Amino acid sequence: MVSEQSAADMFALLSDESRVDILRAVAVAQSEQNPSNSGFAPLSFSDIYERVEIDNTSKLSYHLGELAGTYLRKVENGYTFTHAGEQIVRFILAENFRQPSGIDSIETEGMCLFCGETQLEAGLDDQYFMVRCPSCEQPVTGYIVTPAQARTRSGAALLESLKRKQATEFSLVQEGICPECGGEIQTEVLDASEQPLPSEVPVSYFTIDACEACLRRYSGPLTYSAAFRPPSIAFYWDHGVDILGTGWWELHSYLRDGRWSAEQIATDPAEYRIELRHEDAVLRVFLDANARTTRTERVRGRDHD
Ligand SMILES: [Zn+2]
Ligand SMILES: [Zn+2]
Incomplete structure (x- = not known):
């Protein structure tokens, strides 16, 4: 059998x-x-x-x-x-059993979540694609890169493929679907103040998303979890921003300048309100204790308290 x-x-x-x-x-x-x-x-x-x-x-x-x-x-x-x-x-x-070929360091603009540096450097670190901050030397973001992905691309094309792959896979995770195996993702929301995170990191809540079947884990600020959902993707698309084509290291400026914020508005069961701003427009995304969307609303700045 x-x-x-x-x-x-x-x-x-x-x-x-x-x-x-x-x-x-x-x-x-x-x-x-x-x-x-x-x-x-x-x-x-x-x-x-x-x-x-x-x-x-x-x-x-x-x-x-x-x-x-x-x-x-x-x-x-x-x-x-x-x-x-x-x-x-x-x-x-696809020969994905081979090691990814080495790539030259790529200069890219974005924002370091730790120090606010905007000129960053991307490269391969073992099998990981890493964006690093040359000022404070912290890793800004990292994601899996496949050997096939790095074999035929370099520079801007490799960055573009990385952004799209991470963004679309993370949006699938937000719907509870594992991009690796199709299994079910369980999400837990954690309070950043109870975690050993450096105090300069402007994150109040973050999620751990884990696949019960293949054990793949994802994690990100709760604001990112909210941003990679259809209402948020549509909100930004309407304002000329392609969220699914934006790298995490480019989104960090939204957190540092306060355009994206999250707060807990209820306990037992927990509920969170995430605000995503674009100029005077605001999208509110309400998430339950498992970071599933309960409702969304668009408000103009003048209605915004
Ligand atoms: Zn830095
Ligand atoms: Zn899985």
């Missing part, structure tokens, strides 16, 4: 290069199919045999038998991917 197979058994199946070649061949064949077709036609036994270097058909039969049920599904006309097959073959094709 596939469901009883251990992860170690599952990976042991790929210890033979021929099997990895078979998965690649199926992916390449599917990508060559008519792109207007919805879904993928399975690849037949003979088509796979033509595409891989395996001595004879009985060897291919053996390897397909081993892959079937875990990485491939045997259907009427041949073989297609299981979910695991799809995931692993994309990982292999």
Whole structure:
């Protein structure tokens, strides 16, 4: 039974290069199919045999038998991917198992949350993309970068891809969906004054967002949690600001100059009011104890108390 197979058994199946070649061949064949077709036609036994270097058909039969049920599904006309097959073959094709290539330091404007410096430096730090402050030497923000992401991009294009990937993934997290695995995200709101944060950091509340399935964790100021939701994205879009195309290190100025603020307005159960300002317009986002949106309202500055 596939469901009883251990992860170690599952990976042991790929210890033979021929099997990895078979998965690649199926992916390449599917990508060559008519792109207007919805879904993928399975690849037949003979088509796979033509595409891989395996001595004879009985060897291919053996390897397909081993892959079937875990990485491939045997259907009427041949073989297609299981979910695991799809995931692993994309990982292999993108060569995301390699180390990201080194990149030159990129100068970028934004704001250091610690000291207010606006000229920042971005670069790779192990597998992490890091923006650092040259004045106080604090890390301003960091996010996972994939080797495939850094391989074909540099400079401004790499920064742009980073901003969009972090922003869209963080907006998914705000809807309770894990960008890594699709599992459920549970969010906890913490009071920054009870945490060991430097006092110069202008954050009153922040969230810990954790996936129960794959254990991926995200974290950010509660104001950012509110900013990456549809009403806030629309509010800023209406004012000419593309939140999903803005890097966290660029958003830090909103916190430091007080345009974004959060306060707790009820306890037991907790409720929070986040105010996001643009000139004289204000969007209020109300969040419950788990940082889920309960309601929003747009107010003009003159109505704003
Ligand atoms: Zn600094
Ligand atoms: Zn997950």
